[in-house]
Structures are given as C-alpha cells and as structure tokens.
Amino acid sequence: MTDDIDTVIEPGLVRPVIEPALVCPAPINQHSQILLAHGGGGRLMQQLLDSVFLPAFANPLLNARHDGAVIELGATRLAFTTDSYVVQPLFFPGGDIGSLAVNGTINDLAMCGARPLFLSAGFIIEEGLPMETLQRVVTSMRHAAHAAGVTIVTGDTKVVDKGKGDGLFINTAGIGSIEHNLRIAPDAVQPGDAILLSGDIGRHGIAIMAMREGLDFESTIESDCAALAAPVLELIHAGIDIHCLRDLTRGGLAAALIEIAEAACLQIDIEESLIPVVQEVQGACELLGLDPLHVANEGRFVAFIPSAQVNQTLDILRRHPQANQACLIGHVQHGTAGRVTLQSRIGVRRIVDRLSGEQLPRIC
Amino acid sequence: MKFVDEYRDKDAAGRMAAAIAQVTTRPWTIMEICGGQTHAIVKYGVDQLLPDAITLVHGPGCPVCVTPVELIDKALEIAALPEVIFCSFGDMLRVPGSHRDLLTVKANGGDVRVVYAPLDAVKLAQRHPEKQVVFFAVGFETTAPATALAVLQANRLNITNFSMLVAHVCVPPAMESILAAPHNQVQGFLAAGHVCTVMGYTEYETLAQRYQTPIIVTGFEPLDILHGIYLCVKQLEEGRATVENQYARAVRREGSREAQQLITEVFEVVPRQWRGLGAIADSGLGLRERYAGFDAVRRFGTAAPAATTPSECISGLVLQGVKKPQECPAFGKHCTPEQPLGAPMVSTEGACAAYYRYRHSPPHSRATLQETNP
Numbered sequence: 001m002t003d004d005i006d007t008v009i010e011p012g013l014v015r016p017v018i019e020p021a022l023v024c025p026a027p028i029n030q031h032s033q034i035l036l037a038h039g040g041g042g043r044l045m046q047q048l049l050d051s052v053f054l055p056a057f058a059n060p061l062l063n064a065r066h067d068g069a070v071i072e073l074g075a076t077r078l079a080f081t082t083d084s085y086v087v088q089p090l091f092f093p094g095g096d097i098g099s100l101a102v103n104g105t106i107n108d109l110a111m112c113g114a115r116p117l118f119l120s121a122g123f124i125i126e127e128g129l130p131m132e133t134l135q136r137v138v139t140s141m142r143h144a145a146h147a148a149g150v151t152i153v154t155g156d157t158k159v160v161d162k163g164k165g166d167g168l169f170i171n172t173a174g175i176g177s178i179e180h181n182l183r184i185a186p187d188a189v190q191p192g193d194a195i196l197l198s199g200d201i202g203r204h205g206i207a208i209m210a211m212r213e214g215l216d217f218e219s220t221i222e223s224d225c226a227a228l229a230a231p232v233l234e235l236i237h238a239g240i241d242i243h244c245l246r247d248l249t250r251g252g253l254a255a256a257l258i259e260i261a262e263a264a265c266l267q268i269d270i271e272e273s274l275i276p277v278v279q280e281v282q283g284a285c286e287l288l289g290l291d292p293l294h295v296a297n298e299g300r301f302v303a304f305i306p307s308a309q310v311n312q313t314l315d316i317l318r319r320h321p322q323a324n325q326a327c328l329i330g331h332v333q334h335g336t337a338g339r340v341t342l343q344s345r346i347g348v349r350r351i352v353d354r355l356s357g358e359q360l361p362r363i364c
Numbered sequence: 365m366k367f368v369d370e371y372r373d374k375d376a377a378g379r380m381a382a383a384i385a386q387v388t389t390r391p392w393t394i395m396e397i398c399g400g401q402t403h404a405i406v407k408y409g410v411d412q413l414l415p416d417a418i419t420l421v422h423g424p425g426c427p428v429c430v431t432p433v434e435l436i437d438k439a440l441e442i443a444a445l446p447e448v449i450f451c452s453f454g455d456m457l458r459v460p461g462s463h464r465d466l467l468t469v470k471a472n473g474g475d476v477r478v479v480y481a482p483l484d485a486v487k488l489a490q491r492h493p494e495k496q497v498v499f500f501a502v503g504f505e506t507t508a509p510a511t512a513l514a515v516l517q518a519n520r521l522n523i524t525n526f527s528m529l530v531a532h533v534c535v536p537p538a539m540e541s542i543l544a545a546p547h548n549q550v551q552g553f554l555a556a557g558h559v560c561t562v563m564g565y566t567e568y569e570t571l572a573q574r575y576q577t578p579i580i581v582t583g584f585e586p587l588d589i590l591h592g593i594y595l596c597v598k599q600l601e602e603g604r605a606t607v608e609n610q611y612a613r614a615v616r617r618e619g620s621r622e623a624q625q626l627i628t629e630v631f632e633v634v635p636r637q638w639r640g641l642g643a644i645a646d647s648g649l650g651l652r653e654r655y656a657g658f659d660a661v662r663r664f665g666t667a668a669p670a671a672t673t674p675s676e677c678i679s680g681l682v683l684q685g686v687k688k689p690q691e692c693p694a695f696g697k698h699c700t701p702e703q704p705l706g707a708p709m710v711s712t713e714g715a716c717a718a719y720y721r722y723r724h725s726p727p728h729s730r731a732t733l734q735e736t737n738p
Contacts, residue, residue, distance in 0.1 A: 035471050282365045289712055346377035346586045348409025350722040356701045
C-alpha cells in the first residue's frame, strides 16, 4: 500500500486536540444553498454541524456530540434529546413514522444509558392529510410508547398549506433518568475495547428505498425499527462496564463508528465477515450498488465494552428479540486517531470513510 | 449469499494469488476496463494480494467519468427548464459540469429525478403529459439495450413528450485508442464482463490479434478479477495473445442477440468525444434518423462547447491508465467527492473516488498525522 495506513501513534503519546474547522477540505461557504446531501448523514452534514451549528451554540454539553445531552441537576442525572422524522412513505414494512418517532428518541436516550421516561410530540401536518392517516400514526405512537414504558406528556400541532409539507412531519424530544455511575460517551472508549453490534444491518434503509422507489424484490424486506432501551438497561443492571453506545441511523454503521473514532481519538478496526447482513438486504445492495455499511438502520446499536465482558454481554443481548443476533465485530486500538478500518472478506484491510451525502444507485 | 460469497472467499483468494505469483517471472502491466472492476479491486484490496511485478492500471470504463462536459452542461441546461422532468441514473447527479451539477439544479427547483430503468422515464412521460420528460442516456453497451427499449416503447405508444440526451459509448474503440497511443503501457486487458454479456467478445479477438495483447473477459467479484489476472499473466508469460472468457457463467462468445438487435434497431455508430480521452471515431451510439424525434438535442438545441477541464485535474491520464489517482496534485486537496474537479472523483465507479473512499485518510486523520509528525 502506498498510503499512510501503517502510520501509528505510539501508545503513551498525547493525542492532539481535534480542530474540525481547520481540517475541513471543502468549506461550507462553497455551497451557497442547502443540498439534500446536507441531511444525508455523510460528510456534508458533518461540515454543516462543524461550520454552522456547533460554532453558533458551542457549550460543553453540545460539544460532547453524544446522541443526547447528559444534564446534572444536583444529585440527579438526566438525558435529554430531540429528533425529527420526515420519512416517506409514512407507512412501511416493519413500522411507520409514528413508531419511528417514538423509538428513535427512546433509542437516543438509551444510548446515553438513560431510562426513557417522558416524550414530547410535535406534529407539522400538511393541509389535506386524511384524518384516518393521522389517527393510525397516533395509535402507533401510543403502542410504541406503551411498549417501551414512556409517557408522551406534552405536544404541539401546526398545519401548513397544501404543498408546503410532505403529509406529516413529527418531532419528538425525550427525557430519561440516568441511574448508574458509568460515563457512557465516545471519549470514554478505551484502546482494547470490544465492539459489539446488536444485529444485522441495512434493513430500514432498503425497506424504505424499495417502497419509495417501487422496487419489487422476491420477499418483503422489513425495517428493523425497534426500541433499544430494554437490552441496554439490562446490560447496565448486570454490571457491564459500558464505555460507549451508539444507535445506527442515517449513515449506517460506518458513520456511527467514524464519529466515535473521531471523538475518542482512537482507531477502530472491524471485520467485514463478522458483520451480519440478511440475504435480502445483501441482494438489494448488490443490485443497486450500495454498501450495507452506509445504509440506514432504526433498531440497531453498537456497544463498546471491555474485552473481558464480551461473552457475558452477548448472552444478555441475545435474550432480547431486538438484539438476538448480537455479535462481536471488531476492536479499538491506539492506531491513528479518527480512523476506521475494515478487513475485507478476502483478508485485506482498507479505510472506511464517510460518504458525501446519501448513496446513489449506480448505472450498471 | 449464493453466487457472491464463494467469489469473496479468503482462502480461495489466497490460493489464486499464490498461483499468480507462481506464474509471474517478469513485470507486467494489466488494465481492467470497467469501473465496477476498479471499484472491487480497491474496495477488497485485490491489488495488494498480487506480486510486486504485476501493476494494475485503471481503464476508462466508468461511463459517468467519460461523458464530456459539453453533454453534462447541456443536461444541466435542460434540467433547469420549468417544463422539464429530467431523469437520470443516480450516479450522474453529482458529476460536475462547467459550473454546477444536477443536485444543484435540483436544489434550485429543477425537477430532477433518479430512475432505475429508462422505461421508468417513459412511464413518467405518460403520467405527466403536460411536461417534457428527458432521460439522460449514459452508459456503455450494457445499458444501451434498456435505453433502446425505452425509445421503442415511447414510439409504440406514440408518446411525444419523451426524449433522451444520448451519451452512450462503446468499449472496443476506447481500448484500441489506448493500445494505439504512443505512451501506451498496457500489456494485457481485463475486459468488462457485463458489456460482453450483451455484445459477446468477437470484436475483442481482432484487437487481441492486431495488437498482440491478451484480453480476458472478466467478472466483478474479487475472485473473478484474480482469476482474470492469472489467465492474463499466464498468456503474457507464454507469449500468447488471445481472448479468454473468465466470466463464462454470464458471457457467451456471441453475447445476447436480442439485446444487440435492440441496439441496432434504435442506434447507429457515431463519433464521440470522451472526457479525458478526446474524440474517438465510431465510439458512440446515436439515435437513428427514424427515431430522431426522441433526440433531446433536436428538441432543446445542441450542446455548446465547454470550457476546458481545470488544469490541475489529471483525469485524462487517470482514465488512460497512465497515472494513478494519488499522483494527481489535486487529489484529496482541491479535489474531493464534495468538490470534485473531475468526474472520476464523484462517480461510484470512478478510480479517484475509489482511492479516496478506501485508501485515503479522512481529513481528520491527516491533520492528526501532520501535528504528530512535523
């Protein structure tokens, strides 16, 4: 190899502070407008955060760049997070915008190690949306909230002119309580940590794409949409020394690992052959020229834990239906800060990089 | 997954790499034609299993990369028209014209849509009779039959609001142009398996003989590529130059007669400008006169000559296999997938994009290295 993949930072050296604004190769001002790719979970979105939002709102809680903020009020620790849902179609195999909006925010809280307690729900409804559609979505939200033991305690409704929305947008915010003394955060990741993945990847993204684009596959691919708090809380209860958790959403497994490697200033090494992808998703990805590593998920997470606790953790995770395929996919090492590498199926190691925006299907 | 996993097997790849090393006694330079093969080589690290004596260079087989700027500018101009729904394969959306790309046109209100098949564009034209639906027909002989089918369908249904901007190109003339170039370094080819699925490989037999260059029709999985390289090196070592079919599970010598008939019915061979390679005689496909009513250029005017590619970009040399992407002074600095100077940095099949994505340190790491290694 001709590049610098073998260059390592020796253990013991102080890792440098990250200065994202100085290393951005394409300053945001080169785009005078927002492109769709700015919301795709890839490099353009990262640039948007680095150049617009983080400088504007900078504070220690935000700068931690976790799935939610961890707030200390006296002896009480709370996790607080928000997320907006703009999925089309509103109903898809394995879920709908309502269950997604509840589970997504529950998952962000769970990834802080919090017990999800209360949610808010904001609805932006386009004029003309069938009442029956709204009713179905709300019912789905009620079921999802009930199943996860959270309560929707406040909300807001706005209606916009026909043509000014896409049927229905939902925002949820959530509060959870942190009932342990672990520090679960990207910068708590240690060299030597094992990386566990809770199940097969790519199902949500392919399910949505198949439905949105009218792609017919032999069997229906269902979204993995699920609430992840229960397995996480059981891990904490069992005394697993969790260093970091991250649910995989836009940008897929790749984006999640890159973000953690950057925040932790460590290198992450994974193995392609250990990452489960169901045959239907694999087939669709082969056909469309997509990489499952970058495809969206809504019910999967990675956990960074000490190597000694791998077996115990896997035993616990596999007792939960939403994590019954949990497996070890790689390890953390000193290496090069911010780098993620993958050993390909034929045994050669390569870099895993962020995409610019969303993956685009290829020509042939 | 059947027909995939067995071609990505680590042990089998190791055995094939060892077989290549065993037959190699001298340095050889081999070009893979197809961008899909380039992508697989860089993604799986196929080149890193090879002995040092074997050099792989990447060919012009990325249809997005070789589409001339003039045509892309024309596409951008048409796509921005308020009466137009512009349909394209996803790959094409980020490819820069002289000043912008299709994604920017879309952000500015242009109705740009990704389609998965040209027939989808015909269906759109049926659903939107008040609009002009234009399909950007890009690709090698692989996609040409599907494009031809769309024209025939539109013709049969008498759909008058459908047209296409045709940028189809053919592989053999480009291979010949590379072989005939004075600075050519290519000693053997891995031909593009999918193109041969359609066209067969009789055309390559003439080329192999005329230029005394082995040509191996090769698939796209890591083991296909390793096997293709093995067959190529074996021929080179033995002083032979014939066409061999490594991808026999998909390719027959005569190709697909039905697909070829579709192409011949709708298209004729025309000269074509290739981005990076220049004009190549008889290397493009254009609509025959009887289907000229579907030609977007006739409907919306011809493409104006574009400004030259920025000087720092060496995509022409990369597409000819003369230089590797990292040898470009702009690579990863002024040219990134977000701000590409040339098409090979943006297409999923482009060589520069493959190197950037799988071999290049992310900017974050580069900064770290600079700070720790002054």
